[in-house]
Amino acid sequence: MKKLFIVVIALSIFSCTKQEKPIDYAVFSGKILNPDGGKFSIRNSEKEIKEIVINEDGTFSDTLQNIEKGYYTFKYANETASFYLLPGYNLNLSLDPKKFDETIEYTGNGSEENNYLAQKFMNEEGLGKLATYQYLGTLEENKYVQLTDSVKQLELDFLNKQENLDKEFKTLEEASITYKEALQLKRFELYKRFVTKNDGFVKSNNFPDFESGLNLEDENLLALGNYKNYLNAYYADLSSENAKKDSIATDIAYLKTVSKEVKSPEIKEYLLYGAAKYNVSYTKELQNYHDIFMANSTNEEHKKDITEKYNKLIKLSKGEPSPKFVDYENFAGGTTSLDDLKGKYVYVDVWATWCGPCKREIPSLKELEKEYHNKNIAFVSMSIDRKNDYDKWRTMVKEKELSGVQIYAPNDWKSDFVTDYGILGIPRFILIDPEGNIVDSNAPRPSSDTLKELFNELNI
Numbered sequence: 001m002k003k004l005f006i007v008v009i010a011l012s013i014f015s016c017t018k019q020e021k022p023i024d025y026a027v028f029s030g031k032i033l034n035p036d037g038g039k040f041s042i043r044n045s046e047k048e049i050k051e052i053v054i055n056e057d058g059t060f061s062d063t064l065q066n067i068e069k070g071y072y073t074f075k076y077a078n079e080t081a082s083f084y085l086l087p088g089y090n091l092n093l094s095l096d097p098k099k100f101d102e103t104i105e106y107t108g109n110g111s112e113e114n115n116y117l118a119q120k121f122m123n124e125e126g127l128g129k130l131a132t133y134q135y136l137g138t139l140e141e142n143k144y145v146q147l148t149d150s151v152k153q154l155e156l157d158f159l160n161k162q163e164n165l166d167k168e169f170k171t172l173e174e175a176s177i178t179y180k181e182a183l184q185l186k187r188f189e190l191y192k193r194f195v196t197k198n199d200g201f202v203k204s205n206n207f208p209d210f211e212s213g214l215n216l217e218d219e220n221l222l223a224l225g226n227y228k229n230y231l232n233a234y235y236a237d238l239s240s241e242n243a244k245k246d247s248i249a250t251d252i253a254y255l256k257t258v259s260k261e262v263k264s265p266e267i268k269e270y271l272l273y274g275a276a277k278y279n280v281s282y283t284k285e286l287q288n289y290h291d292i293f294m295a296n297s298t299n300e301e302h303k304k305d306i307t308e309k310y311n312k313l314i315k316l317s318k319g320e321p322s323p324k325f326v327d328y329e330n331f332a333g334g335t336t337s338l339d340d341l342k343g344k345y346v347y348v349d350v351w352a353t354w355c356g357p358c359k360r361e362i363p364s365l366k367e368l369e370k371e372y373h374n375k376n377i378a379f380v381s382m383s384i385d386r387k388n389d390y391d392k393w394r395t396m397v398k399e400k401e402l403s404g405v406q407i408y409a410p411n412d413w414k415s416d417f418v419t420d421y422g423i424l425g426i427p428r429f430i431l432i433d434p435e436g437n438i439v440d441s442n443a444p445r446p447s448s449d450t451l452k453e454l455f456n457e458l459n460i
Contacts, residue, residue, distance in 0.1 A: 023088045026110075028052070029061035030093030033103070038077040044070070045223075069168070070223045076100075081121070084113045084169060101125070112164045116173075123158065127151070133187070137195025141204055144188055152181040172224060178214075180226040185210040186233055217264045228270070235261070235271060251279045252288060259296040273302040280309050281422045282442050286317070312422055316441040322432045323420030325382065331397050331406035336380075338417075341405075343434050345377040345460055347443065350409075350418065350428040352385045353392045358427040362400060364446035369403050376434070377460050379404035384412045384426065433458075 032040070035058040042050045042064070049072075052062045069086045074093075079100040085091070089110035096103040104118040129135045130151075136144060155177045159170065185208060192201045216234065221227040235258055243253035254275055262268040276293045283289040290310040297303050316323075327335040338346065349365060351358035369379045381404055385393045390408070397406050409415035413423075421430065421441060431443040431454070439458070444451035 024066050026064045026067045026085050026087060026089040026091065027061070028064055028085075028089075028091050028093070029108075030059070030091075030095075032058040032060070032076065033094070033096040034058075034098055036077060036097065038097070040074065040076045042072055042074050044072055071225075082117055084110070084117060086110065086166065112162065113166055113169050116159070116162050116165065120155075120158070123155070133191045133194065136184075136188075137191035141188070141207060145185070145208060148181055148184045151184075152177055155180075172221070175221055176224045176226045179221070179224065179230045182210045182214060183226060183230045183233060186230070186237075217262070217267060219264055219266045222267065222270060228274075231267065231271060232274070249283070249285060251275070251283050252285055252292065254279075255289065255292045255296065259292070265298060269297060269299050269302065272297055273299065273306075276302075276306050277309075278424055280306055281313060281424050284442065286310065286313055309422060313441075316421060316438055318438055318440065320438050322430075322436055322438045323417055324436075325407070325409070325415075325417040328382065328407040328409060328415075328417075331394065331408070336405055336407050338432070338436065341378045341380070342436055343376075345434060345439070345458065346432040347377060347379050348430040348432070349379070349381045349446075350384060350421075350423055350426050350430070351381060352383060352412075352426060353389055353396050354385070355426050361427055361446050362402070366403060368446045368451070372455070372460065375460050377455075381406050382409055382417070383407070384409045384415065384418060386412045 028042070032054055035054055035056075037054075040052045040054050040060060041048050042052065050062065050064060052060050054060050064085070067085050067087050071082055071084055073080050073082050076095075077097040077100070079097065081101065081104055083091075083093075083106075090108045091106060091110040091114065092108040094103070094105045094107075101118070101122060106114040106118070124131065130147065136147075139147065156174070159173050159177070162170075165173075188207070189201060189203055193199050214230075215221075216231060218227075235254065238261070239254040239257045240250055242248075242257050243250040246253065248256075255272060258268060258271045258275075262271060272293060276289070276297075280286070280289060280293070290306065293306055294303055297306070322338065324338040326337045326339075328337070330336045349358075349361070351361075353359075365379070365381070372379075381402060383393045383406070385408070393408060396402070409418060413419075421428070427445065429443040429445055430441055431439040433439050440454070444454060
């Protein structure tokens with residue numbers, strides 16, 4: 001009996017210490033109606049994490065391993081949608097790419113949260129012009145505040161009508177609505193200044209105090225796009241103030257401001273890297289920018305990425321040989337290479353027909369080309385339109401009567417000249433000297449007065 005008692009105790013100890021492995025996966029399946037053989041991929045906030053094979057009949061099923069709870073996006077046929085996952089979900093999706101957003105429907109475990117997200121997106125789309133800065137910038141202050149509050153109440157009402165939502169998901173969505181409203185109120189002055197062309201416009205003293213009660217250090221909310229957008233806007237504004245006060249560049253001020261003000265290591269890293277992975281390619285103080293980032297970042301992968309970009313960009317400093325474009329198609333016929341233009345300064349405009357800011361520079365660029373027509377400078381406009389927009393490029397050049405040297409990059413963003421210059425956004429302007437060396441890899445825009453000042457310094 002004593003031996004049996006000891007065995008029972010041993011078994012009970014063993015059974016208490018043995019733990020089942022927690023579920024860390026989700027099953028995602030579904031059917032794509034009218035499949036076109038496109039790629040179906042899933043990504044988190046930073047990168048693609050899975051490509052799922054679509055069968056000939058449009059069905060798919062996959063197990064997503066090591067899934068953390070949160071928001072993800074899936075992409076198919078150049079369309080994307082946001083969805084939410086928890087470990088243990090068994091989620092089934094149905095959609096028709098011909099009416100992508102309108103046909104998204106979920107069944108299975110997790111369908112309540114994700115059908116809500118799908119309809120939430122359609123509700124936002126339904127706002128139409130009411131959500132555009134062009135319209136919002138025309139409103140008087142009280143009307144702007146009323147509209148913003150009305151949208152918030154509608155979104156909260158819609159959320160509260162949903163049944164069986166995961167509690168943590170609902171809490172996140174409530175926070176998302178709160179920070180979306182705060183961001184909209186924060187942008188009031190920006191929208192008014194843009195629409196009215198009055199850079200000195202300021203809100204009244206009666207404007208709502210939307211910032212009190214907001215938590216800028218809540219790491220749990222980094223799952224929310226609206227929260228991250230608010231953080232970006234808040235620290236961008238604060239950095240602009242500090243840049244003026246300290247007489248330093250805004251991009252340098254941003255790194256310094258975030259490094260000093262943000263206490264949460266995770267939020268600080270998100271803001272630093274979120275800015276640096278783009279702005280390192282555009283800063284006028286590359287060495288200083290790189291050094292400040294490296295001194296304050298704590299993520300080794302991020303530091304490695306910025307260092308790799310820095311090592312590439314340092315070769316694009318003033319006086320270094322410019323990367324070349326070779327035999328790019330010329331709208332006027334034949335091909336053009338950078339070497340064909342040796343002996344002249346070359347001002348390169350990297351643009352695309354779908355880029356609004358690019359098109360806004362066209363009038364200024366055309367005036368500039370007229371003024372410097374007989375000078376020792378060639379104006380090159382390089383389209384990085386994708387192949388399916390090739391005809392749009394040719395049509396726009398013809399209809400807008402675009403002058404200068406109009407060329408077409410053969411592989412859009414992956415074209416040699418674009419990747420060699422590390423171009424991540426357009427429009428991008430580059431000035432090259434008659435010997436083929438870089439004058440400015442981030443030259444001023446045609447609409448900027450500083451461009452003519454630069455031309456005058458070079459005696460162009």
